[in-house]
Amino acid sequence: MSYLQTERLKTYQKTSIIFIVFVLSYLAGQIINSVLMSSFLPELSTKIPLLTDSDMYEISILKTLQFISALFSFLIPAIIINKLFSNKEESFLSYKTSPTVWFYLLIPVFLISIMPLMNIIIQWNESIVLPDSMSSMETKIKEMEGASQKMIELMLSGTTVYSILINIVLVAILPALGEEFLFRGILQKHFKELFGNPHIAIFVAAFLFSAIHFQFYGFVPRLILGMIFGYLVYFTGSIWPAVFAHFFNNFMAISVTYLSKSNEIIAETDSFGTKSADIYFVLIGVLFASLIGWIIIKKKV
Numbered sequence: 001m002s003y004l005q006t007e008r009l010k011t012y013q014k015t016s017i018i019f020i021v022f023v024l025s026y027l028a029g030q031i032i033n034s035v036l037m038s039s040f041l042p043e044l045s046t047k048i049p050l051l052t053d054s055d056m057y058e059i060s061i062l063k064t065l066q067f068i069s070a071l072f073s074f075l076i077p078a079i080i081i082n083k084l085f086s087n088k089e090e091s092f093l094s095y096k097t098s099p100t101v102w103f104y105l106l107i108p109v110f111l112i113s114i115m116p117l118m119n120i121i122i123q124w125n126e127s128i129v130l131p132d133s134m135s136s137m138e139t140k141i142k143e144m145e146g147a148s149q150k151m152i153e154l155m156l157s158g159t160t161v162y163s164i165l166i167n168i169v170l171v172a173i174l175p176a177l178g179e180e181f182l183f184r185g186i187l188q189k190h191f192k193e194l195f196g197n198p199h200i201a202i203f204v205a206a207f208l209f210s211a212i213h214f215q216f217y218g219f220v221p222r223l224i225l226g227m228i229f230g231y232l233v234y235f236t237g238s239i240w241p242a243v244f245a246h247f248f249n250n251f252m253a254i255s256v257t258y259l260s261k262s263n264e265i266i267a268e269t270d271s272f273g274t275k276s277a278d279i280y281f282v283l284i285g286v287l288f289a290s291l292i293g294w295i296i297i298k299k300k301v
Contacts, residue, residue, distance in 0.1 A: 029072025074178030116273025202230035
């Protein structure tokens with residue numbers, strides 16, 4: 001058992017330790033990526049906007065860099081902090097407990113039920129227009145959004161079984177583990193100690209979770225998702241429901257992306273709920289999601 005595990009650290013001391021571990025781990029990942037880029041493809045950063053699905057070598061390097069970045073930015077610091085702050089009785093990450101299997105069956109139903117409403121929120125967020133005085137900032141934001149979308153498309157490139165499995169690891173499994181361990185497992189719990197209010201802690205962790213993706217036109221829906229993941233941890237006392245929900249959400253997005261290329265109905269999934277004729281589906285989805293939320297809160301499974 002380490003010194004930190006035997007001492008009752010003050011909240012500000014924990015804040016400092018979390019910040020230092022995160023920064024050092026992030027910098028280590030950036031250094032490793034810089035070395036790899038300079039060794040294998042030094043001009044990669046300038047070539048990204050021009051890459052296509054046929055540039056398999058460049059994309060494989062890009063996926064490797066993304067894997068390392070996610071590992072050192074989220075998963076590794078979360079594991080280190082958990083090791084420093086946990087004790088024999090309790091894990092700081094809350095990974096030693098888990099609800100019943102039935103609980104995990106309800107999560108996909110809940111996320112699918114709120115999809116029409118989330119599509120409305122996504123459409124609203126994307127339609128935000130900044131004042132004329134901020135036009136240069138808006139242009140810059142849209143350029144960043146375009147670059148981010150281009151990166152996602154490259155991450156999802158490839159049609160072989162092997163490439164699809166790699167993409168699932170990169171876009172669904174690794175973010176679900178790393179981001180939930182850090183934001184809901186470490187930060188949310190620490191913010192609860194810091195603010196003394198679990199709801200403020202859930203909001204702040206979700207706010208940072210959305211902000212760190214640097215996507216203004218997806219900020220609000222990602223904030224809401226982050227809060228949903230946070231309340232899953234709060235009501236169950238376990239990190240695993242949030243990890244599973246995050247994985248399922250990303251996996252669903254991957255599936256829609258692949259299937260929409262050959263299926264017109266699937267291609268319209270992203271706009272489902274945004275038309276006036278879809279209002280009944282939105283209301284039914286919200287009611288159904290509310291029922292599932294009640295079951296989760298009351299621990300009826």
